[in-house]
Amino acid sequence: MxxxxxxxxxxxxxxxxxxxxxxxxxxxxxxxxxxxxxxxxxxxxxxxxxxxxxxxxxxxxxxxxxxxxxxxxxxxxxxxxxxxxxxxxxxxxxxxxxxxxxxxxxxxxxxxxxxxxxxxxxxxxxxxxxxxxxxxxxxxxxxxxxxxxxxxxxxxxxxxxxxxxxxxxxxxxxxxxxxxxxxxxxxxxxxxxxxxxxxxxxxxxxxxxxxxxxxxxxxxxxxxxxxxxxxxGIHDSNASLLPHILSRPLPFAVISTGTWMITFAAGGSLDRLDQTRGGLAYVDAFARPVPSTMSMTGREFEILTAGRAKAPTSDEIARVIAEEIMALPGFVPGAGPYGQRQGRWTHDPESLTDGERTTAASLYAALVADTSLRLAGAEGPVLIEGPLAKSPLFLSALAALVDRSVIGRPDATGTTEGAALLADGPEHARRGAADPAPAVPLGGGFPAYAAAWRTAAGD
Structure with missing residues (x-):
């Protein structure tokens, strides 16, 4: 046999x-x-x-x-x-x-x-x-x-x-x-x-x-x-963090995406956390506090796209940016950096194509991620795990916002990869494959779009 x-x-x-x-x-x-x-x-x-x-x-x-x-x-x-x-x-x-x-x-x-x-x-x-x-x-x-x-x-x-x-x-x-x-x-x-x-x-x-x-x-x-x-066993977002803790020099940030978007500022300071804006400390696998933020951005993405997310065309992306079609925070009360605000659209979402709604939702997610990184005091490269790691638009928008390396790991299994490392413990953990190339920052009129969004969001 x-x-x-x-x-x-x-x-x-x-x-x-x-x-x-x-x-x-x-x-x-x-x-x-x-x-x-x-x-x-x-x-x-x-x-x-x-x-x-x-x-x-x-x-x-x-x-x-x-x-x-x-x-x-x-x-x-x-x-x-x-x-x-x-x-x-x-x-x-x-x-x-x-x-x-x-x-x-x-x-x-x-x-x-x-x-x-x-x-x-x-x-x-x-x-x-x-x-x-x-x-x-x-x-x-x-x-x-x-x-x-x-x-x-x-x-x-x-x-x-x-x-x-x-x-x-x-x-x-x-x-x-x-x-x-x-x-x-x-x-x-x-x-x-x-x-x-x-x-x-x-x-x-x-x-x-x-x-x-x-x-x-x-x-x-x-x-x-x-x-x-x-x-x-381990908490899921900490599972996403574990492979990076074991293999990367500090500081760096990991954004674990799913229903929740959890931002870990590994090597950051606990002093800047704002509890009214989703700030908190998680505890990593070694029982050390990690400054973080949490937002229900995955749930908001589903709300904004009405569950019909579709890869946008270049024309749809250009129109959303040029006409400043925006989803303004927030859409899940009480959660995240904008949980005290009532979300709204600047344009009637029913008048938009599925690709345009997906564009606006992706830019929204990137802008919330940027805010979350700043609130957590994150420095160094930004690693994206989970569904949003597969979105080129999200990655490019975030790269333009943070002005440092944003690396999507679309082939990584995130929580699963981290949990599998528990089988042999940290001393024998397998080192992951090399990172993909960093995202290319989104150009065009996006900086003006982002500035207008921040003003409307009260930042």
């Missing part, structure tokens, strides 16, 4: 989609990837993520993969702002969809206890975007269920628990605008201590530490080898 090639399986759960990727252990190349839409169930008792559908899809995907490869390691990465509350048997409450506004009902009481920005370096966000507010609301809205809890797990480690039966934590998820972490001191926040939640947090590990082998019954169902091991 021919020996099957060794592989790493990466479970990557984003807000919009879940992915299961197989990474060749020897070459680091992507062997295959399968995706599913991440469904939110309406309730009861509130909108929540459909973890059982994801679980069944994961087991089926692993079983299919195991026919072709030897899955030696499983690494998990997920979006932030999801927290799980368990007793000995499993979830005591469903995993809240962080966009649900329910936690806003306790916002005033929560703000009185959450802690100062200087301590938690986490902005006050709506709904359940702060995991601390989620827990605060759940504890008061469902006291009997919450009272049964024996463990609180970040979302990546929930899936690690289901695979291994072991409950662990790691720093990147607790450091993702959760209000549960004191980034400067590298300890849990005063809020988490005062509320008694730290007693429910399990022991911490580094993201690449081995948690254990896959449970025997899971290995059988997924046709995995008994020796298949699971590492502790």
């Amino acid at each position: 021919t020996e099957k090639p060794a592989a790493i399986a990466v479970l990557d759960i984003g807000k919009s989609n879940a992915k299961l990727a197989l990474i060749d252990r020897e070459s680091g190349a992507m062997r295959s990837i399968r995706t599913m839409k991440n469904v939110v169930r309406a309730g009861p008792p509130y909108p929540h993520f459909d973890v059982e559908t994801i679980w069944a899809w994961l087991i089926a995907g692993l079983a299919e993969a195991s026919a072709a490869v030897d899955v030696e390691v499983i690494a998990v990465t997920t979006h932030g702002a999801a927290i799980t509350v368990l007793d000995e048997d499993g979830l005591v409450l469903p995993v809240l969809d962080y966009e649900y506004p329910g936690p806003d009902s306790v916002a005033d009481a929560y703000r009185a206890v959450r802690g100062d920005f200087a301590e938690i370096l986490s902005p006050d966000l709506p709904g359940g975007l702060n995991a601390g507010r989620q827990l605060f609301w759940l504890a008061r809205s469902f006291p009997e269920d919450f009272g049964r809890a024996t463990t609180i797990l970040p979302y990546p480690q929930y899936w690690v628990w289901r695979l291994t039966g072991r409950r662990v934590a790691e720093p990147t998820s607790f450091g993702a605008h959760s209000d549960l972490w004191n980034a400067g001191a590298g300890i849990y926040s005063g809020l988490a201590i005062r509320e008694g939640w730290t007693e429910l947090f399990p022991p911490q590990m580094a993201p690449w530490d081995e948690v254990g082998p896959v449970l025997a019954d899971i290995a059988e169902a997924a046709r995995l080898p008994a020796r298949c091991r699971v590492v502790a």
